[in-house]
Amino acid sequence: MTKIKVGIAGATGYTALEVARLLMAHPEAEVVAATSRAEDGNTLAEVHPSLAGRCDVPIENLDAKTIAGKCDVVMCCLPHGASAETVHALVQHDVRVIDFSADFRLSSLEVYEKWYGVKHPWPERVGKTVYGMPEFFADEIATADVVANPGCYPTSAILPLSPLVKSGLIETTDIIVDSKSGVSGAGRSAKVATLYCETNESIAAYAVGSHRHGPEINDLVSRIAGAPVQTLFTPHLTPMDRGILSTIYVRKNGHSVDEMMQCLRDQYAGSPFVNVVDHLPATKHVAGTNYVQMTVRDCGDRAVLVCVIDNLAKGASGAAIQNMNVMFGKPETMGLA
Template sequence: MTNNMIRVALIGSTGYTALEVARLLLAHGKAELTVATSRSDEGKPLSEIHPSLAGRCDIALQPFDPEQIAKQADVAMCCLPHGASAESVRDLASAGIRVIDFSADFRLSSVPLYEQWYGVTHPWPERVGNVVYGMPEFFAQEIATADVVANPGCYPTSAIMPLAPLVRAGLIQTDDIIIDSKSGVSGAGRSPKLGTLYCEANESISAYSIASHRHGPEMQDLIHRISGKTVDVLFTPHLTPMDRGILSTMYARPELQKGDTVESVKARLMAELRETYRDQPFIHVVDHLPATKHVVMTNHVQMTVRVAGPSDAPGRVIIVCAIDNLSKGASGAAIQNMNVMFGVDQMMGL
């Protein structure tokens, strides 16, 4: 650190999550961007790639050189796609710089699980299952001293935050959990793809990767790590015509107690969530139905619970959670993790 400022390196600066990190750092106060790397646009000012930064962040893009970056920065935010990220994370960590990895390369507990879902051989297998999951609401102590942090996936954040405490407390059954999520198009990244072209995505909602999305195992893995219980989730993501935001609607069966009503089950689940997140400044257990508009452009999470069925026979628990995929689902979470790693107020810049 110089002048008490945390020096931040952005790796893969031309993408959406990198832009969001740069934007948040402009208002941070205790952290500054000192390095931005790019394979494709070396030498150009960052603001040429992201015009919204013009006149505010004109740092020149440089090639990826871990030894050099370690001299210029205290922490690297690695905003690369999964598969490509792991090698860069390994090289940065070996050069002595702390790393926050935005990809899924270090999120899962085991190499076989990673290789089964990502279809690539992991280049740093000894660290898989040995990197803290960057969710300070559950793992702040480990994050504070970590050399590498695995920033959570966007959909998993919206599911793990409400489900893990309820599973841990034994309030919902562990099988038959359905997670139905809708994401804005920025969740797919900035590289052009057929499905994210305007005429494909606008005025349309579509499901994709049914029963085969890689975030299903991430949700199961992390709920297990937090609750100690094995859960079975069925996850369906949808692409929606919004720039950003995720709304997840989740269905589970309650563990009933004698005399339970719809109202008593709802009260018990809401009380558990409120107690879990009582001291967490970004997590809000609300009475209203959360919407993406309530949280976009913020690091805040809103969640609530409803219960369906005749009043004396509660059937299904319905949980609704809203986040911003680029903020608490990616770059905001990374800034929060960085704050915890460097011992500053976790809300700084957020």
């Protein structure tokens, strides 16, 4: 058996480390290349001491042709804008790409450029790239050259909302998504705001009504459900490394919570990572895994959906491995269960 050869572009961050960590346990894939301008010349293990003794892949400056020549697929963990440029170059050298940035997630170029405040480097590709959520798009992912890996918050909202909107069990307006994320979602660059003593023992709302994952949630739920939805999205920074819990307030549409639970169970019966549960899930229940737990509670006119994921796993690198498995014809759960 030949293993899938994986490259990691932008190897210094937490999602890159999580990709490497997960691939250590994958029986049919391996990291063969890694890039970072800042760490050129070091190995992955030197940048991430948790890989010591396990991963001496050298980090090089990114050259699309060189990387494409070594890899079957590149996990592109670069910031938005920079990522699209790199994805473009990689695709031209015939390597498949899983893009962790938001550059190809949205349907609309206009919405992208408004919310991200940049000119898109590869505008003609926007709206034509599959969204990397195998629960809904496995067939397209299987043959894609580029997969837009989903955002972390959107994953925790799209999965519970989409089937309920599609089936007409809930109203499409006045949906409130109150999300709580661990600090790893803020990345690994040196900033006062994410120092230990700033975020520890504290919870805070941020970007109220103005976070970029808001339009991503609206876009994808609308696309999957075939009906335009509008959500009010509020993220919170929570004192923990990993995990997202989204508490979602929806208006019932004459249907019971039991029907909602059944709708979700039916939708995800064939999805190995999505568990519709009776208990109220906590982020710890899925920490370090690619699993999703969700439930529904009745509150009069409204129902409350609670969904938890690990933001670095199902919210980023785990989903990327899941996508890679689908792209290369492996069982979806390989190396993840």
